[in-house]
Amino acid sequence: xxxxxxxxxxxxxxxxxxxxxxxxxxxxxxxxxxxxxxxxxxxxxxxxxxxxxxxxxxxxxxxxxxxxxxxxxxxxxxxxxxxxxxxxxxxxxxxxxxxxxxxxxxxxxxxxxxxxxxxxxxxxxxxxxxxxxxxxxxxxxxxxxxxxxxxxxxxxxxxxxxxxxxxxxxxxxxxxxxxxxxxxxxxxxxxxxxxxxxxxxxxxxxxxxxxxxxxxxxxxxxxxxxxxxxxxxxxxxxxxxxxxxxxxxxxxxxxxxxx
Ligand SMILES: Cc1cc2nc3c(=O)[nH]c(=O)nc-3n(C[C@H](O)[C@H](O)[C@H](O)COP(=O)(O)OP(=O)(O)OC[C@H]3O[C@@H](n4cnc5c(N)ncnc54)[C@H](O)[C@@H]3O)c2cc1C
Ligand code: FES
Numbered sequence: 001x002x003x004x005x006x007x008x009x010x011x012x013x014x015x016x017x018x019x020x021x022x023x024x025x026x027x028x029x030x031x032x033x034x035x036x037x038x039x040x041x042x043x044x045x046x047x048x049x050x051x052x053x054x055x056x057x058x059x060x061x062x063x064x065x066x067x068x069x070x071x072x073x074x075x076x077x078x079x080x081x082x083x084x085x086x087x088x089x090x091x092x093x094x095x096x097x098x099x100x101x102x103x104x105x106x107x108x109x110x111x112x113x114x115x116x117x118x119x120x121x122x123x124x125x126x127x128x129x130x131x132x133x134x135x136x137x138x139x140x141x142x143x144x145x146x147x148x149x150x151x152x153x154x155x156x157x158x159x160x161x162x163x164x165x166x167x168x169x170x171x172x173x174x175x176x177x178x179x180x181x182x183x184x185x186x187x188x189x190x191x192x193x194x195x196x197x198x199x200x201x202x203x204x205x206x207x208x209x210x211x212x213x214x215x216x217x218x219x220x221x222x223x224x225x226x227x228x229x230x231x232x233x234x235x236x237x238x239x240x241x242x243x244x245x246x247x248x249x250x251x252x253x254x255x256x257x258x259x
Contacts, residue, residue: 005220006031007094012087013067020141021074022115023083026067032095033063038123039188039211039250042068042095043219046078047085056082057216057245059119059188060096071118071144097219099250101209104131107182110154111171111197113137113189117145119211119249120188130154131186132178136171136193140164172196184208185253195258202254210253214244221246229257 010029018024032042043055056078062069074080085091101123104110108131110120117135124131130153137143138161149156158166159174167174171193175185185208187197194210201208217225227241230251239257242248 004035005095005097006035007092008032009090010068010093012085012089012091014087015083015085017083018071018144022144023072023074024061025070025072025082027070027091027093028067029093030066032093033060033066033068036060036063036068036096036122037100038121038126039101039119039186039209040096040098041119041249042070042093043097043216044070044082045092046082047089047091049078049081054217055094055219057097057219059115059211061118061121062125063122071115073115094219098245099248101186101211101250103127104129104186105184108132108184108186109134109175109178109182111136111175111185111187111189111193112145113171113187113193114142115144116188116190116193116211116213117149118188120186121145121148123186124149124152124154132157132182134159134171134174134178136160136174136189137165138162170196172200175200179204179206182206187211188213188249191258194256198253198256198258208253209250210256211249212244212251212256213249216245219245229259230255231257 008029010027014026058070061071104127133154188211214226226244230242232240
């Protein structure tokens, strides 16, 4: 059963650039961190974004007592505004939202692309036997949390498209090299990466879960802005649309239909 969600006022404790366009924010709040499960997200109202009323979804990167951290990339107006907010400011936050990852079995692999490594960090943190972690990015500037995963006791391997760090190539190539009897994979990253991963998992007969990053509006299952195709044997066409915010963001890799 998923934990209850709440809407809280959170105090921004830290908000600093970690590298390139990536920032880490730490927030203190009365509830949410205590209930958060790996892979869930929060919906953040960004202050002073007056003409854009929609909240922005961010994975719950880490939790400690009543503190919750986000790792975010500046990609547009909302995230740019968020990056300028000074500690001390209050933010309105709803969460924890969405379906979490299942706990990792003993021989598991985590695959993360870009800021997707924020969605899988708590999963690795909670795992009694640490997974092998594969992190992919376009360049070394997009490789995040390597040291943090290593500090958890995970072995971390890297790939970059331009070869500036780790293997030169895609994270799927890294997976092909790394696979060694693991039975489960959990991943988060850009949709093209997840599509390639799902195909490779099918050919390797590797089970697991993928967390989808889809643009959202309401974040609570009411508007259907975030739908994705999933297999459904009970529907006449064999598929249906699932709301990523409410039925995901984590899905079994086998149930997703990538177009
Ligand atoms: C469940 C979930 C978890 C997420 N976790 C994180 C996270 O941990 N860290 C992080 O940096 N981002 C995360 N995102 C993505 C983040 O929500 C968007 O980057 C953010 O909403 C963009 O807001 P903006 O106002 O800056 O950009 P906008 O001005 O709204 O858009 C700028 C550009 O980004 C694109 N965009 C907007 N939303 C998304 C999206 N969800 N995915 C891909 N492209 C998008 C737009 O199409 C546009 O091209 C997550 C998204 C989801 C659905
Ligand atoms: S964002 Fe509204 S249903 Fe998912």
